[in-house]
Amino acid sequence: MSYYHIEEEENELLAKVEEISGEIVTLCEQCGICTTSCPMADEMDFTPAGIMHAVKIGDKAVLDSKAIWICASCFTCTVRCPRGIDLAKVTEALRQIHLRKNKDHINLEEVKEEELEEDLPPIAIVSALRKFTG
Amino acid sequence: MEVAYYPGCTLKTHAKEFEKAALKAYRAIGIELKELDKWYCCGTVYSLAKDNIMYKVASVRNILNAQKEGFDCLIVLCSMCYNTLKQAQEFIKDESNLARIKAFMDEEEYKGIEILHGLELLKDKMEEIKKAVKKPLNRKYAAYYGCTLLRPKSVAIDSYEKPSIMERLIEALGGIAVEWPLKNECCGSYNIITNKEIVVERVRHIIENARQRGAEAIVTSCPLCYFNLKECQKDVKRIYPGFEEMPLYYYTELMNEAFNGKFDKGENNNGS
């Protein structure tokens, strides 16, 4: 991937993420504390700090990342960010960009099958539907 | 003392034993948990999108309802429901937010209500708890807080990096609480639906850490942590045959065990 940088005024992704999340992504100083705190970082294709960087420079590849769906909204990064950024809201905004186009991340049929198989608690099913469907 | 209590969907279905044990345990120390006459699913996760008001409506309706039933404090036992209701309560502390939400419901004025997790209620009841113990616990326990009792900071029931309320409870019941660093780490939560293999690895990591610190059992108040830890240990065992499963308890079950001198698992024990 070639490195590119979009000027802030024309950075559509940044504008959208800031609008939905209410967070100021450009405050990020790329210290990496979110990444070292994140329990899911090892499983991600973009690290939490990488997500912030991508949004900041307008790299839309982050929208196709697995990371935004792996983020469990655990708020560990949120409580530790020295710039006071709520990164959990940033990943929620990135998910919302998909979900608001009516592109669901899971399908109900599959959930039902698993539910029968494993006796999933309602909080697991409802929270997944809230996070992964529009 | 009677306090209003919000159960949520999971305590009425999957985690019945948590509720059953709670009603009994709190009664033993003089607290009557009175279920709200009317309540709805809180939504389980608080919407993090700034512009999404709809997902907050159900939580706010529950809060207003508790007020309507005459309560100024609401106790929640499920960690996820607690987190969602508490964040909603924080949200409507702001007048303009409340006004936006109220556009969707024509109800009485909001006067302000306290939302507490069941554990918070025990903070200054340790003496009563000690007195109620008939047979002290004699094992080593790892108190597992997970995320939703502690984060974000605005909802933390205790120090969000170094909580100790459950440890104090375990010790009051005669057990030994081990100190371990993963007590406030995420188990993977709703990834159980989409990325189970990630949760399985998280669970292995969490259980091994507890074991290394000497724990013989895990104590929690979150039905999703409980489910993930319990179910995924079976998968861990399939992948790592030498792995030994560790038992899990809701904190209210431990209270009853110490209060009654015997362990009484509810009818529903998740198929184990």
Ligand code: SF4
């Ligand atoms: S912790 Fe905060 S400032 Fe540091 S990289 Fe992460 S989001 Fe940026």
Ligand code: SF4
């Ligand atoms: S909220 Fe998401 S990105 Fe932040 S620490 Fe938790 S899983 Fe990682």
